[in-house]
Amino acid sequence: MSRGTEPAGAPAPADEVEGFLRHLADERNLSPNTVVAYRRDLADLQEFLSGYYGTADWHFEHVDRLTLRSFLGWCRRKGWARSTLARKLAAVRSFFRFLHREERLASNPARSMRAPRREHTLPAHLRPASIQALFDLAEARAAENTLKGTRLLAALEVLYGSGLRLGELHALDLPEIDLVSDQAKVEGKGRKERIVPLTAPAVRAIRRYLPRREETGVPPDRGPLLVNQMGDRLSRRSIQLMVRELLDQCSEDPGVSVHSLRHSFATHLLDEGADLMAVKELLGHASLSTTQIYTHTSRDRLRRVYRDAHPRA
Numbered sequence: 489m490s491r492g493t494e495p496a497g498a499p500a501p502a503d504e505v506e507g508f509l510r511h512l513a514d515e516r517n518l519s520p521n522t523v524v525a526y527r528r529d530l531a532d533l534q535e536f537l538s539g540y541y542g543t544a545d546w547h548f549e550h551v552d553r554l555t556l557r558s559f560l561g562w563c564r565r566k567g568w569a570r571s572t573l574a575r576k577l578a579a580v581r582s583f584f585r586f587l588h589r590e591e592r593l594a595s596n597p598a599r600s601m602r603a604p605r606r607e608h609t610l611p612a613h614l615r616p617a618s619i620q621a622l623f624d625l626a627e628a629r630a631a632e633n634t635l636k637g638t639r640l641l642a643a644l645e646v647l648y649g650s651g652l653r654l655g656e657l658h659a660l661d662l663p664e665i666d667l668v669s670d671q672a673k674v675e676g677k678g679r680k681e682r683i684v685p686l687t688a689p690a691v692r693a694i695r696r697y698l699p700r701r702e703e704t705g706v707p708p709d710r711g712p713l714l715v716n717q718m719g720d721r722l723s724r725r726s727i728q729l730m731v732r733e734l735l736d737q738c739s740e741d742p743g744v745s746v747h748s749l750r751h752s753f754a755t756h757l758l759d760e761g762a763d764l765m766a767v768k769e770l771l772g773h774a775s776l777s778t779t780q781i782y783t784h785t786s787r788d789r790l791r792r793v794y795r796d797a798h799p800r801a
Contacts, residue, residue, distance in 0.1 A: 499592075501537075504548055505530050508586050519679055521655055529579035536562050548587060553597045556580060577601060612743040613751040619648065621738035623689075629734075630696060635704065638697035639714060639722070640730055645690035646672075647731070647746070651753035651771050652684065653677075654746050658724045660713045667691050676772035684770060754782045 499507075509527055512518045518526075536559050537551065538544050559580070563573050581598040588596040614622070626644050629637035646652055646660070656674045664673040670686045686694075694713075702708050704719035712721035731746045750771070757767050768779040 501534055501546070501548060504587065504592065505534070505583070508583050511586060517679055519655075519677060522677070525575070526579050526582075529576045530583060532563070532576060533559060533580055533583075548584075549593060551584075551597050553601065556598055556601055612745070612748045613755045614739055614744055614748055616756065618739040618744075619752060619756075622734060625734055625738050630693070633700070635697075635700040635717065636730070638693070638700050640734065642690070642693040642697040643714060643727060643731065644734070644749070645687065645693040647749040648753055649687035649690040650674075650684040651750050653750060653772075654724060654727060656772075657714070658722070658727060661711065662713050663710055665694065665713065667694060674772075678774075680772065680774075682769070682772045751782070754779070758782050 505527070508530075509523055512526060513520070513523050537546055537555070540555065540558060540562075541550065560573060560577065563576060568576075577598075581601060584593065584596050584598040587593045588599075623641075623644065626641045630641040631637070643657060646657055647654075650672065652660075652674060653676065656676060659675060660672065665686070666672065667686075670688070670691055671683050672686055673681055673683055675681050698708070701715055704715050704717055706712075706715050706719035711719070714722040714727065716722050716726065728746050731749075735744055735746075735748075754767055754771060757770075758764070764776065764779060767782070768776055771779060773779045
């Protein structure tokens with residue numbers, strides 16, 4: 489079969505991709521954000537293949553290992569990071585494994601493909617002085633007793649106090665929050681639920697925000713925690729913007745973002761001697777190796793451990 493000739497009766501590439509994405513959502517029960525990421529990575533593959541073959545009339549049967557190596561080269565020329573390349577290759581490997589298992593391909597061309605070695609970068613986090621400045625500014629905004637000000641403080645207290653991901657805060661509903669036992673039930677990656685503690689300042693900030701939330705018309709006992717002025721769920725982008733605006737004002741730490749509050753949560757816990765396994769559970773990490781990166785972020789903690797433990801320190 490020559491390139492550019494569609495096998496008789498074969499589904500179109502776009503249909504193959506949609507079938508795979510339905511499999512991820514319905515059978516593997518992956519989160520909507522993960523499915524969106526797979527869709528984006530496979531869209532890049534389809535864009536490359538149309539250019540590589542010089543036609544839109546191609547099929548995944550045409551793809552071989554050399555073609556996929558060319559795809560990785562195409563991704564590198566776009567200047568994407570190694571972590572991005574590794575993620576895209578993981579999506580491609582999962583997709584072709586699915587096609588082969590479903591007997592839509594005679595062989596799996598991605599089977600022996602290896603991901604590029606990832607860079608070992610430390611996550612950006614805020615120093616304690618920056619955290620204090622951040623909350624001092626947020627407290628001043630909340631003192632105005634507006635929806636925006638009280639909502640911002642509540643969001644920051646939950647992000648930093650409980651180590652939530654942005655998506656977890658965005659999806660958090662009021663019934664999942666227990667202000668009596670000071671805890672919340674959140675849905676993490678892979679739709680895995682976990683219970684996280686709420687700090688006393690977080691509970692106070694939420695109680696302070698709830699009357700302003702009710703003024704939007706949202707029911708007082710249900711619906712999303714963070715709402716806009718119309719009573720609808722506050723968008724992820726809106727959360728990013730309001731937190732980032734405050735970070736830019738009070739932090740001199742380079743490369744910080746909304747996710748840096750989660751990194752700061754983990755780093756500061758470990759700095760104060762928290763157990764690594766406990767931090768893993770609080771963060772909702774599937775693997776301890778993911779949590780271990782935070783053990784390399786504090787030289788002060790290493791010095792303190794050395795000073796306290798070594799007989800001649």
